[in-house]
Amino acid sequence: QVQLVESGGGLVQPGGSLRLSCAASGRTFNQYVMGWFRQAPGKERESVAVISRSGLNTYYADSVKGRFTISRDNAKNTVFLELNSPKTEDTAIYYCARGAYCSDYVCVATASYDYWGQGTQVTVSS
Numbered sequence: 001q002v003q004l005v006e007s008g009g010g011l012v013q014p015g016g017s018l019r020l021s022c023a024a025s026g027r028t029f030n031q032y033v034m035g036w037f038r039q040a041p042g043k044e045r046e047s048v049a050v051i052s053r054s055g056l057n058t059y060y061a062d063s064v065k066g067r068f069t070i071s072r073d074n075a076k077n078t079v080f081l082e083l084n085s086p087k088t089e090d091t092a093i094y095y096c097a098r099g100a101y102c103s104d105y106v107c108v109a110t111a112s113y114d115y116w117g118q119g120t121q122v123t124v125s126s
Contacts, residue, residue: 001025002024002025002026002098002115003024003025003115004022004023004024004025004096004097004098004115004116004117005022005023005024005117005118006020006021006022006094006095006096006117006118006119006120007020007021007022007023007120008020008021008120009094009120009121009122010121010122010123011123011125012083012086012122012123012124013124013125013126014085014086014087014088014124014125014126015085015086016085016086017082017083017084017085017086018082018083018086018122019080019081019082019083020036020080020081020082020083020094020096020120020122021078021079021080022034022036022078022079022080022081022096022117023076023077023078024077024078024079024098025077026077029074029077030053030054030074031053032053032098032099032100032102033050033051033052033053033098033099033102033104033105033107034050034051034072034079034096034097034098034099035047035048035049035050035051035096035097035099035102035107035108035113036048036049036050036070036079036081036094036095036096036097037094037095037096037097037110037113038090038092038093038094038095038122039092039093039095039119040089040091040092040093043092045095045110046061047061047107047108047109047110048060048061048064048068048081048094049061049064049068049069049070049081050070050099050102050105050106050107050108051070051071051072051079051105052104052105055071055072055074057104057105058070058105059105059106059107059108061108063089064090067083067084067085067086068081068082068083068084069081069082069084070082079096081094081096083122086122086124087124088124088125089124090122090124091122091123091124091125092121092122093119093120093121093122094119094120094121094122095116095117095118095119095120096116096117097110097113097114097115097116097117098113098114098115098116099112099113100112100113100114100115101113101114
């Protein structure tokens with residue numbers, strides 16, 4: 001059983017910054033693509049960013065490109081999402097997930113992920 005535990009969410013002002021972390025259990029972390037998703041009230045869960053197994057390749061949704069950065073530390077079984085210059089529309093619950101069925105790092109479908117964290121709330125407000 002794999003566990004993913006997110007942390008780092010909270011209240012952030014527009015234009016500020018926030019760093020989310022996702023710690024994974026198990027010994028095979030570096031064998032999987034990892035992704036960050038978010039879900040706002042009344043909306044479907046959407047892909048935000050994805051990172052390849054090695055960490056060398058990344059994918060971003062157009063809405064966050066240039067503002068968010070995904071990274072990973074395979075030695076610590078952790079994936080990160082740095083939110084820079086967040087906007088009010090970035091308010092959502094953020095989830096990390098393991099891409100067990102991803103063929104490469106451009107992997108945005110929720111069905112391609114098998115394990116999910118419990119989510120961490122990010123609220124962007126002044």
